[in-house]
Amino acid sequence: MFLLLPFDSLVVNLLGISITVLFTLLLVFIIVPAIFGVSFGIRKVYMKTLLKIFQWATLRIERGAKEKNHPLYKPYVNGIIAKEPTSLEEEIKELRRSGSGRALDTPEFELSDIFYFCRKGIETIMDDEVTKRFSAEELESWNLLSRTNYNFQYISLRLTVLWGLGVLIRYCFLLPLRIALAFTGISLLVTGTTVVGYLPNGRCKDFLSKHVHLMCYRICVRALTAIITYHDRENRPRNGGICVANHTSPIDVIILASDGYYAMVGQIHGGLMGVIQRAMVKACPHVWFERSEVKDRHLVARRLTEHVQDKSKLPILIFPEGTCINNTSVMMFKKGSFEIGATVYPVAIKYDPQFGDAFWNSSKYGMVTYLLRMMTSWAIVCSVWYLPPMTRQPEEDAVQFANRVKSAIARQGGLVDLLWDGGLKREKVKDAFKEEQQKLYSKMIVGSHEDRSRS
Amino acid sequence: SREDFQRIPELAINPLGDRIINAFFPEGEDQVNFRGFMRTLAHFRPIEDNEKSKDQNGPEPLNSRSNKLHFAFRLYDLDKDDKISRDELLQVLRMMVGVNISDEQLGSIADRTIQEADQDGDSAISFAEFVKVLEKVDVEQKMSIRFLH
Numbered sequence: 089m090f091l092l093l094p095f096d097s098l099v100v101n102l103l104g105i106s107i108t109v110l111f112t113l114l115l116v117f118i119i120v121p122a123i124f125g126v127s128f129g130i131r132k133v134y135m136k137t138l139l140k141i142f143q144w145a146t147l148r149i150e151r152g153a154k155e156k157n158h159p160l161y162k163p164y165v166n167g168i169i170a171k172e173p174t175s176l177e178e179e180i181k182e183l184r185r186s187g188s189g190r191a192l193d194t195p196e197f198e199l200s201d202i203f204y205f206c207r208k209g210i211e212t213i214m215d216d217e218v219t220k221r222f223s224a225e226e227l228e229s230w231n232l233l234s235r236t237n238y239n240f241q242y243i244s245l246r247l248t249v250l251w252g253l254g255v256l257i258r259y260c261f262l263l264p265l266r267i268a269l270a271f272t273g274i275s276l277l278v279t280g281t282t283v284v285g286y287l288p289n290g291r292c293k294d295f296l297s298k299h300v301h302l303m304c305y306r307i308c309v310r311a312l313t314a315i316i317t318y319h320d321r322e323n324r325p326r327n328g329g330i331c332v333a334n335h336t337s338p339i340d341v342i343i344l345a346s347d348g349y350y351a352m353v354g355q356i357h358g359g360l361m362g363v364i365q366r367a368m369v370k371a372c373p374h375v376w377f378e379r380s381e382v383k384d385r386h387l388v389a390r391r392l393t394e395h396v397q398d399k400s401k402l403p404i405l406i407f408p409e410g411t412c413i414n415n416t417s418v419m420m421f422k423k424g425s426f427e428i429g430a431t432v433y434p435v436a437i438k439y440d441p442q443f444g445d446a447f448w449n450s451s452k453y454g455m456v457t458y459l460l461r462m463m464t465s466w467a468i469v470c471s472v473w474y475l476p477p478m479t480r481q482p483e484e485d486a487v488q489f490a491n492r493v494k495s496a497i498a499r500q501g502g503l504v505d506l507l508w509d510g511g512l513k514r515e516k517v518k519d520a521f522k523e524e525q526q527k528l529y530s531k532m533i534v535g536s537h538e539d540r541s542r543s
Numbered sequence: 544s545r546e547d548f549q550r551i552p553e554l555a556i557n558p559l560g561d562r563i564i565n566a567f568f569p570e571g572e573d574q575v576n577f578r579g580f581m582r583t584l585a586h587f588r589p590i591e592d593n594e595k596s597k598d599q600n601g602p603e604p605l606n607s608r609s610n611k612l613h614f615a616f617r618l619y620d621l622d623k624d625d626k627i628s629r630d631e632l633l634q635v636l637r638m639m640v641g642v643n644i645s646d647e648q649l650g651s652i653a654d655r656t657i658q659e660a661d662q663d664g665d666s667a668i669s670f671a672e673f674v675k676v677l678e679k680v681d682v683e684q685k686m687s688i689r690f691l692h
Binding site: 202203205206207208209210212213214218219508523524 | 548550551552553554556557558559560563584587614615618619635639641642
C-alpha cells in the first residue's frame with residue numbers, strides 16, 4: 089500500500105503535465121497561423137467529415153422511419169400553404185365575374201368581396217412571411233444536436249451513440265479549447281490596442297494597429313471554429329466608403345473584421361464590451377456613441393459623414409436592418425446610412441445552418457448563453473460575398489437606394505427580399521399600411537361613382 | 544389571446560383583421576385553445592369529391608359550402624342576430640375602406656346592396672338571402688387553403 093502512494097502521485101503528475109502540454113500545443117498550433125493569416129486546412133477537413141456523418145445519419149433516419157411506418161416530419165422552407173400571388177384587384181374581379189356575370193367595368197361593392205379579405209387573413213394566420221423570420225431556421229435533416237431535434241423519435245442505437253459521442257466531443261473537448269482561445273483573443277485585443285495607442289500617430293501606428301486587429305479577430309474566428317469562404321475579394325471595401333451587410337448575429341462583426349480593417353459604429357456599452365471598445369478606439373478611430381446620442385439622428389449622421397469624408401479613415405461597417413434576422417431573408421434597410429452619400433459596398437453573409445445556427449434570438453437568449461451555444465455547436469460555416477460598390481443615382485432617393493442595395497444582397501445570398509421592417513420583432517405595425525390597403529379597395533368601389541357623375 | 548393574433552403584421556394590415564380575429568373566439572371568451580383554433584381553420588379545408596357521397600345523414604362537415612358561407616356571414620353580422628342590418632353593413636364597409644369614402648356614398652352603397660339582396664322586405668339580409676346572392680360564386684375555391692405536401 090505504501091508503494092502505491094508515490095506511484096499514484098506520479099500518474100497524476102504525468103496526466104496533468106500531458107494535458108497541459110497537449111493544450112498548449114493545440115493553442116500554439118492554432119494561434120500561430122492566426123497571427124500570420126495562414127491556415128492548415130484542418131477546419132475544412134473537419135467540415136467534410138461532419139457532412140459525411142450527417143448524410144449517413146439522414147439516410148438512417150429515413151430508413152428507420154420507413155420501417156416503422158412513421159410519417160417523416162419535413163419542415164418546409166417556403167411555407168406550408170399554397171399561396172397565389174395575385175393582387176387585390178385581380179382577386180376581386182374574379183370573385184365578381186364568377187358571382188354576378190355582370191359587366192365588369194362598373195366597379196361597385198359586392199357581398200362576395202369579403203371573401204378576399206377573409207381568405208388572405210386566414211392565410212396569414214396559418215403561415216406569414218414576417219414572424220417566422222424571428223426564430224431559428226428549421227433544418228431539413230437532423231444535425232445531431234439535441235437543440236434542433238424537432239420531431240425525431242428514437243431510431244437506432246448507432247444514431248444515439250453517435251449523438252452521445254458528439255455531446256462528449258463538443259462539451260468536453262471543443263468547448264474548453266474554444267473558451268481558452270476566445271479568452272486569449274480578447275485579452276490580446278485589449279492589450280494590443282492599448283499598447284499601440286501609446287505610439288505617436290503615423291504610418292507605423294496604422295500598420296501595427298491593423299495587424300493587431302486582424303490577428304485578434306482571426307483568433308476569435310478560430311475560437312468559434314468558423315469556416316468562412318470569402319468570394320469576390322477584389323470588391324472589398326476601401327477607405328471612405330460604407331460597408332453594409334445583413335445582420336444575423338453579433339458574430340457577423342468578427343467574421344467581416346477578420347478579413348478587412350473596418351471602423352465600427354455602435355453604442356458604448358458597459359462591462360467587458362465597454363473595455364474592448366475603449367481599447368479599440370485608442371488604436372484607430374472608431375465611432376462610438378453615447379446612449380443618449382443614438383436617438384439624435386442628425387448627430388449620428390453628421391459624425392458618420394465627417395468620418396466618411398476623411399479619406400484616410402477606414403470604411404465604416406453598418407448593419408442597416410437594425411436587428412438580428414434569422415438569415416432566411418433580408419428585411420427593410422433603415423435609410424439613415426444611405427443618406428450620407430458615400431460609396432456603399434454591400435456584403436452578403438449566408439450561414440449554413442447545418443453545422444450550427446448563428447441566429448441570435450435576443451428575446452430568448454442573453455449574450456452569454458448565446459455565445460455558449462455558439463461554442464457548443466459543431467462549427468459556424470458561412471459564405472461571405474463582396475458585391476461591387478454602388479452609389480446613389482441622382483434620380484433616386486435614399487429609400488429607393490436602400491431597396492436597391494437590399495435586393496442585390498438578397499439575390500446574392502439566396503435570401504428572400506422582404507419589405508417589412510425588422511423592428512416588427514418588438515413593435516406593432518404602423519397603421520399607415522392598413523390605410524394603404526383600404527385606399528386600394530375603396531378605389532375599386534368608388535371609381536364607379538366618378539364615372540357615373542361624369543355621364 | 545387577441546394580442547397574439549395582432550402581432551402578425553400581415554394580419555394587422557388587413558382591413559378586416561379584427562373581424563377575422565373575432566371569429567376565432569367563441570361567445571364571451573378571451574382565449575382560444577388549439578381545438579377551437581383548428582375548428583375555425585377547418586372551415587377552410589378544400590372540399591373533396593369523395594366526401595359528398597359519404598355520409599348524408601350525419602352532421603355536416605365543417606368545410607361544406609354552407610358552413611363556409613356561414614363563416615363569411617358571421618364576419619358581416621356584428622351582433623350575431625343572424626341578420627345583416629344596414630348599420631352592420633355600414634360598419635363593415637367603413638372598416639374596409641377607411642376614410643377614403645364619404646358617409647353618404649357609403650350609405651348609398653349599403654342601401655343599394657340591401658335592396659338587391661333583400662327579398663322579404665325587412666331591410667336586412669338574412670342568411671338565406673345571403674346564400675341566394677352568392678349562389679354563383681365559387682365559394683369552395685375562394686374560401687379554401689391548400690397545404691403543401
